[in-house]
Amino acid sequence: MENNPYGIVALWYQGGWVIRFVAFVLLVMSVLSWAIIVIRLRRAWRLYGIAKQVSAFWNAPAFDKGLALLDTPPQGNAFHDLAIQGRHAAGHYTKNPEKLAKNIGFSEWLTENLRGAIDDSMARMQGGLTVLASIGATAPFVGLFGTVWGIYHALVAIGISGEASIDRIAGPVGESLVMTALGLAVAIPALLGYNALLRINRYFSAELNRFARQLYGWFLTGLPAGSGMRDDKEGN
Template sequence: MPENSFGFAHLWASGDVVSHTIAIVLAFMSITSWYLILAKAVDWFQMRQAARKLDDFWAARSFGEGVERLASKGDTNPFVQLAEQADHCNQQCMTASDQLSARFHPAEQMERSLRQQLSGTQAELESGLTLLATTGATAPFVGLFGTVWGIYHALVAIGISGQAALEKVAGPVGEALIMTAAGLAVALPAVFAYNAVTRANRVILAALDAFAHDLHAFFTLGKRIASPGTQANSTLSRVKPNTAKAA
C-alpha cells in the first residue's frame, strides 16, 4: 500500500499566509467557543443547584438565614444577588427621602430595584451568545474560503508541473477539503451550544422572575402571593358553589 504524504501537516507546510491565517482564525474560534461552552455549562449547573435551594430559603426562620442557605451553593449566584438587592432596597431605598426615587411608592421602589437586578442578570447570562452565534454562522464559510484558496493553488501547481493525472490532482484537492471539514467541526458545537444556552437562560430567568415576585410580595405585603394559576383555581372554587346554587 503506497504511503500517503498528504494531510494537515503537508497542507500547513505547503500553505501560504492566507491559508495559515484561515487555519489560525478557525483555531481561535474553536478555542473561544469551547471555553464559552464549558463556562456556561458550569454556570448553569451552579444556578440549577441554587434554584433547588429556594424551598430551603422560604423554610428559614429569618431572611438572613434564608440568604445563607442560598449562598451555600455560592454567594455569586443570581438568586443570592436578587435576595440581597431586595433586602438592601428594603433597608435603604424606602427610607431615603432626599432621592428622586423616594417619590415612588415603596412597593414601586422595590419593583424597580428588582427589575434592575434582573436586567443585569439577564445581560450576564446572555454574554458570549453573540460570539457563539457568529461562530456557528461564519465558521463553515471561513473553512470553505480556505478550501477554495487551497484548490486554486493546487490546480495552479499542477498546471505548472504539467502532470494532470488523477493521482496528482486527488491529493492536493482532497487536502484542501480539510479546511471545509475544519469549519464544520468548529461551527456545529457552537450552534448546538447556542441553542442549549438560550433555552437554559429562559428557564433560569423564569425562575428568577418568580423569585423576584415572591420577594416583592414578602417585603411589601409580608407574604408570598400565589401564582396566577393558583389564584384562578381558588377563584373558580369559590364561584362554583354560587353558580350551582343559582342553577
Template sequence: MQYGLNAVWQQGDVVARAIMLLLILMSMLSWGVIFYKGMELLRLKRRATIAERDFWLAGSLAEAQASLGSPGSGNPHLDLVEAAQEAYRGPQSEEMMAPDEWLHRCLGIALDEHLARLASGLGVLASIGSTAPFIGLFGTVWGIYHALMAISAAGQSSLSQVAGPVGESLVMTAFGLFVAIPAVLGYNTIARNNRGVAHKLHRFRHELHSFFVRGERGRASKGTNIAPSSRPGISIMIQPGI
C-alpha cells in the same frame, strides 16, 4: 504522498496556515465558552432549587437569606433579596414614587444585570457558528486555486495529479464544519437552559416583590410589623424608618 491536516500545513502557504490557526483558535474558544457556561448553568440550577426549597421555609428573613449562601456575582437570588432590602432603606425613594414601584424597579435592575450575565458568551458562539464554515470554505478555495496553478505550471492534467491537492484543500471545509457544529449546538443548548433559569429568577423576583409589599402595607398601620408570607415558615420584620 502524505494526506491529512499535517500535509495541508506542510504544503500550504502563509494564508492557508493562518486560516488553520484561526480555526483552531475559534474551536478552543468555543469549547471554552461551552464548558464555562455549562458549569455556570449547573451551579445556577442547583442554587435555584435550593432557594425555592429552603428560602420560603425559613423561620425568619435572616435565616432565609443565610440559606442562599455567600454573596457574590454568581448568586442572583441573594442579590435580589439584598436589592429588595436596599429598596426599603432609602427614604428618598418614597418621595419619587410609590414604595411598591420603587421595589419593583430595584428588583428589575438586579435581575437585568444577572440576565445580561447569563447571555454573555452567546455572541461568541453565534459568531463562530456562523463564520467558521465560510472561513474553512475560503481555505478550500485558496488551496484549490494554488493546486491548480501548480498543476498548470507543471503541464500535467491527469486525474491522479489533480485529486490529491484538491482533496487536501477540501479538508479545510471539513475543518470549518468541525469548528462550527459544536458552536451552534452549544449556543442552542445554553440559550434553552438560560431561558429556564431566567424563568425561575423572574418567579423568585415576583414572589419577593409580593412578600416585601405585604410588609410595607403592614408598616403603615403599626410601628413594627411581622408580615406573614404566602408560603409557610418565613416572616419579615420591618422597623419604622428603615
C-alpha cells in the same frame, strides 16, 4: 517510513501561509467556543442547584437565615443578589420616605429595583453567547475560504507542472476540502452550545422572575407571592 504526499500534514506544508493562518484561526475559534461552553455549563449547573434551594429560603425562620442558605457559592449567585437588592431597595425607601414617596410609590420602586437586578444577572449570563453565535456563523466561511485558496494553489501548481492527471488533481483538491470540514467541525459545536445555553438562560430567567415576584409579595405583605395559593392547595 515514507512521507504521505496527501493528508492534513501535506496540506499544512504545501498550502502556504494562507492555509496555515486559516487553520490557526479555526483552532482559536474551536478552543474559544469550547471554553465558553464548558464554563457556562458549569455555572448553569451551579445555579441549578441554587434554584432548588429557593423553597428552603422561604421555609427559613428569618430573612437573614434564608439568605445564608442561598449564599453558596458567594459569587455568581443571581438568587442571592436578587434577595439582597430587594432588601436594600425596601430599606432605602423606608429610610428616605420624604425624598421618594413624593415621586414614586413603594410598589413601583421595589419593582424597578428587582427588575434591574434581574437584568444585571441576565446580562452576566448572556456573556459569551454572542461569541458562540459569531463563531457558528463565520467558521464555515473561514473554512470555505481555506478550501478555495487551497484549490487555487493546487491548480496553479498543476498548471506549472504541465501534468493534469487525475491523481495530481484529486489529491490536492481533496486536501483543500478538509478546510471546509474543519470549519463545519468548529461551527456545529458552537451553534449547538449556543442553542443549549440560550435555552438554559430562558429557564433561569423564568426562575428569577418567579423568585422576584415572591420577594415582591414578601416585602409588601410579609408573605411571598403565591403562598396563599399553595396554602389553599395544601388545605384541600
